[in-house]
Amino acid sequence: MSKKKENNIGLVETHYFNFSEPSNEFILESGVKLDPATIAYETYGKLNSKKTNAILIAHAFSGDAHAAGYHKGEKKPGWWDNMIGPGKAFDTEKYFIICSNVLGGCKGSSGPATINPKTKKAYGVDFPFVTIADMVNAQKLLIDHLGIKKLLSIAGGSMGGMQALQWMVSYPEAIRSAIPIATTAKHSPMQIAFNEVGRQAIMADPHWKEGNYYDDKRPLKGLSVARMVGHITYMSENSMDNKFGRKLKSNRGIEKFTADFEVEGYLQYRGDSFTRRFDPNSYLYITKAMDLFDAGQGKSLHESLKELKANVLVLAFKSDWLYPTAQSKEIVKACKMAGVNATFCEIDSNYGHDAFLLEIEKEAHLIKHFLQKILNEID
Amino acid sequence: MSKKKENNIGLVETHYFNFSEPSNEFILESGVKLDPATIAYETYGKLNSKKTNAILIAHAFSGDAHAAGYHKGEKKPGWWDNMIGPGKAFDTEKYFIICSNVLGGCKGSSGPATINPKTKKAYGVDFPFVTIADMVNAQKLLIDHLGIKKLLSIAGGSMGGMQALQWMVSYPEAIRSAIPIATTAKHSPMQIAFNEVGRQAIMADPHWKEGNYYDDKRPLKGLSVARMVGHITYMSENSMDNKFGRKLKSNRGIEKFTADFEVEGYLQYRGDSFTRRFDPNSYLYITKAMDLFDAGQGKSLHESLKELKANVLVLAFKSDWLYPTAQSKEIVKACKMAGVNATFCEIDSNYGHDAFLLEIEKEAHLIKHFLQKILNEID
Numbered sequence: 001m002s003k004k005k006e007n008n009i010g011l012v013e014t015h016y017f018n019f020s021e022p023s024n025e026f027i028l029e030s031g032v033k034l035d036p037a038t039i040a041y042e043t044y045g046k047l048n049s050k051k052t053n054a055i056l057i058a059h060a061f062s063g064d065a066h067a068a069g070y071h072k073g074e075k076k077p078g079w080w081d082n083m084i085g086p087g088k089a090f091d092t093e094k095y096f097i098i099c100s101n102v103l104g105g106c107k108g109s110s111g112p113a114t115i116n117p118k119t120k121k122a123y124g125v126d127f128p129f130v131t132i133a134d135m136v137n138a139q140k141l142l143i144d145h146l147g148i149k150k151l152l153s154i155a156g157g158s159m160g161g162m163q164a165l166q167w168m169v170s171y172p173e174a175i176r177s178a179i180p181i182a183t184t185a186k187h188s189p190m191q192i193a194f195n196e197v198g199r200q201a202i203m204a205d206p207h208w209k210e211g212n213y214y215d216d217k218r219p220l221k222g223l224s225v226a227r228m229v230g231h232i233t234y235m236s237e238n239s240m241d242n243k244f245g246r247k248l249k250s251n252r253g254i255e256k257f258t259a260d261f262e263v264e265g266y267l268q269y270r271g272d273s274f275t276r277r278f279d280p281n282s283y284l285y286i287t288k289a290m291d292l293f294d295a296g297q298g299k300s301l302h303e304s305l306k307e308l309k310a311n312v313l314v315l316a317f318k319s320d321w322l323y324p325t326a327q328s329k330e331i332v333k334a335c336k337m338a339g340v341n342a343t344f345c346e347i348d349s350n351y352g353h354d355a356f357l358l359e360i361e362k363e364a365h366l367i368k369h370f371l372q373k374i375l376n377e378i379d
Numbered sequence: 380m381s382k383k384k385e386n387n388i389g390l391v392e393t394h395y396f397n398f399s400e401p402s403n404e405f406i407l408e409s410g411v412k413l414d415p416a417t418i419a420y421e422t423y424g425k426l427n428s429k430k431t432n433a434i435l436i437a438h439a440f441s442g443d444a445h446a447a448g449y450h451k452g453e454k455k456p457g458w459w460d461n462m463i464g465p466g467k468a469f470d471t472e473k474y475f476i477i478c479s480n481v482l483g484g485c486k487g488s489s490g491p492a493t494i495n496p497k498t499k500k501a502y503g504v505d506f507p508f509v510t511i512a513d514m515v516n517a518q519k520l521l522i523d524h525l526g527i528k529k530l531l532s533i534a535g536g537s538m539g540g541m542q543a544l545q546w547m548v549s550y551p552e553a554i555r556s557a558i559p560i561a562t563t564a565k566h567s568p569m570q571i572a573f574n575e576v577g578r579q580a581i582m583a584d585p586h587w588k589e590g591n592y593y594d595d596k597r598p599l600k601g602l603s604v605a606r607m608v609g610h611i612t613y614m615s616e617n618s619m620d621n622k623f624g625r626k627l628k629s630n631r632g633i634e635k636f637t638a639d640f641e642v643e644g645y646l647q648y649r650g651d652s653f654t655r656r657f658d659p660n661s662y663l664y665i666t667k668a669m670d671l672f673d674a675g676q677g678k679s680l681h682e683s684l685k686e687l688k689a690n691v692l693v694l695a696f697k698s699d700w701l702y703p704t705a706q707s708k709e710i711v712k713a714c715k716m717a718g719v720n721a722t723f724c725e726i727d728s729n730y731g732h733d734a735f736l737l738e739i740e741k742e743a744h745l746i747k748h749f750l751q752k753i754l755n756e757i758d
Contacts, residue, residue: 204600
């Protein structure tokens with residue numbers, strides 16, 4: 001078998017789970033009923049007969065259900081393809097992997113761009129507020145729908161890690177393990193501040209029009225600026241130095257205030273390309289859900305974890321200044337205080353917050369062994 | 380004498396130095412001639428008969444010539460009033476203090492908001508590019524005009540520190556000492572990236588109109604977003620935690636995506652208030668000057684410092700992640716390699732980059748003794 005074939009799960013398709021079927025009514029934490037409500041999801045590998053090998057992958061802020069493999073006609077694989085597949089960290093020859101787009105998102109799940117059945121137009125900011133707990137409650141219904149009583153694991157980086165923490169708090173009986181990566185139990189004021197700048201950039205764009213832009217020009221310039229801020233926070237001083245230094249652009253503009261440095265051109269490119277794949281209102285909803293998230297629900301986190309019997313693997317990356325290691329250690333400390341079996345590892349990396357998507361070898365090694373141990377305990 | 384009176388230099392006025400007088404023609408680094416050209420400046424204390432007690436204070440990005448004392452009818456003193464005055468770090472009973480607004484600025488010196496004599500309208504982005512060296516060349520002409528052959532010192536924080544470094548390189552014979560504070564010999568890609576986001580936010584505002592907004596609405600929303608990004612980088616994780624934590628605003632909006640957290644309200648307030656005192660085009664010009672600044676002029680910094688006989692005091696602040704201590708150490712290293720007498724001190728502070736404006740006691744102590752030593756060497 002060639003290496004390529006061995007690692008490749010090949011073509012995949014997105015599925016849609018509609019909550020509006022009888023008995024699947026979906027009520028948000030706020031009490032608001034979402035009807036109809038849909039979440040997009042993908043699965044990789046095979047669910048075993050006892051349904052004990054399912055792992056839920058939760059995506060980060062700008063991710064989607066397409067975590068691995070290829071969509072027909074596309075050249076780029078899913079966002080965590082280097083971690084999910086035969087022989088990889090999330091080994092599809094052993095595990096049944098599920099990934100769904102978060103509620104409030106714009107990649108197939110219900111969100112502000114969804115048509116409001118009452119008005120026949122996109123909701124815009126009339127879409128109800130969603131929380132990280134709402135996202136997780138929706139995932140739980142999907143898991144129920146797939147006939148899975150207990151997940152082997154719930155894993156995710158950044159906002160995906162927040163969802164893993166929410167599972168630990170909301171559904172402790174439904175998970176055998178959890179892997180929160182490069183995340184926090186609650187945002188610091190600095191994390192809130194960076195998100196707020198992004199939101200203000202979008203809302204400052206006159207095309208935003210209080211969120212009612214779906215029939216018109218979209219607030220793409222604001223979204224692009226928001227994404228640029230994000231990208232800076234995802235990198236490290238070191239990774240920027242290595243990637244760009246003070247190199248000047250080869251096709252430096254003769255116009256004033258165009259990009260002189262490569263780092264400027266890169267940020268503009270990343271900002272622009274993001275506008276082709278993301279809904280500005282989803283940016284507002286999802287960042288707000290992150291900022292308001294508090295895994296401890298106002299109490300100490302360890303009190304919220306008292307029911308948890310699952311094993312927990314907490315991963316952080318040394319150069320990640322957006323979600324610094326100290327925040328991961330807080331999670332580990334709360335686990336220990338709650339009597340939860342938690343392992344912590346800080347991975348040496350220069351990639352900053354992006355490391356959870358890039359530092360594959362070290363990350364895969366730790367996760368592979370952790371999952372195997374959980375699997376062994378069942379057999 | 381009451382303490383208040385002792386510390387207060389009282390009412391001050393801004394003066395204007397016009398370069399267009401014969402023999403004061405001003406040519407920029409780019410070769411472009413600026414005519415007329417003006418810089419606004421203030422002075423505090425008295426120049427002694429030998430003209431040996433003059434200290435030039437260089438302001439940071441958003442500063443101005445009004446460094447100390449009060450303008451008539453105003454309740455807020457100059458931006459470094461706690462450092463400049465009788466008995467303070469820059470003791471006006473000993474020293475003659477000069478502070479001028481940078482070229483390209485918007486507080487009385489020639490900049491993009493100045494009327495272009497050819498068109499009788501504001502220059503906008505037709506104003507020529509200015510560099511940190513241009514700013515310093517203009518200051519040198521002002522110093523000449525005041526009859527001062529050699530400054531006792533040139534001091535400044537952040538972009539003010541860049542100007543101090545430029546004086547060390549451009550006019551080594553005209554300074555007895557220099558105090559670069561919380562600064563760098565050249566911007567890292569991350570520093571450039573944060574500035575670029577600010578510029579993009581301004582230029583994304585439709586009111587920017589390629590810089591021609593002076594007869595119309597100004598791009599204030601873009602400028603406000605730019606300033607919000609800046610403010611985050613001026614604070615530290617710790618100072619934000621202490622100031623805001625996750626405290627919710629008392630008058631929390633019922634509207635969606637208004638400020639929930641105090642930190643959001645604070646940033647919006649600081650962004651808004653900045654728009655009442657700063658010209659968006661000056662934001663573009665001055666940040667670009669900072670990004671393109673390289674005290675070593677493409678060579679190693681120590682080679683550019685070989686002519687320097689002045690004593691140098693380099694100050695950095697522990698929690699400053701925008702201009703981290705490592706960048707100050709690079710300056711000290713270059714001084715040492717060039718045989719320059721340099722002293723380095725990292726001040727313990729939680730205030731982040733803002734510390735150079737806030738950590739007065741420690742900063743004043745170091746500067747006071749350093750300056751006294753320089754003064755003693757003359758007498």
